[in-house]
Amino acid sequence: MAEVTVRYWAGARDAAGTDDERLVAASVREVVAALCARPGPLAEVVRRSSVLVDGQVVRDDRTLVDGQTVEVLPPFAGG
Template sequence: MATGKVRYWAAAKDAAGVAEEAFEAATLGELMAKITAGREDLARVVRRSSFLVDGDPVGRRAHQDVVLGEGATVEVLPPFAGG
């Protein structure tokens, strides 16, 4: 099980109520379950978001298959509007 930090951007930051928080999880799937438990607004944003793990895009990989290393930084990026 790794420890690290999760950073929230834009609507995810608003829904989480913090810019970042520490985590303890082995996979991105486990982390997403932990951070959204009892936080329906954040869960709704996370379902639409993309993720970076240590700067690398997760893309379409299954979250349960994305292993988190010790000291990892996970960034939650909701869809951005603009042009």
């Protein structure tokens, strides 16, 4: 198990009600599952979002280590 910082961007920040928080999880899959299990709008936002670990997009499950940052980045549009 690792203690990581989960950082929320844009709509994810609004849905989470905070900029960031600390979570304990062994993998990215566990972080996503924990966030999706919460009541309220965060689960839907997380399902549509990209997940980054230390600034790199993660498209598979990844083992986490203490001190890493997991970012939830919702899709956005703009010019």
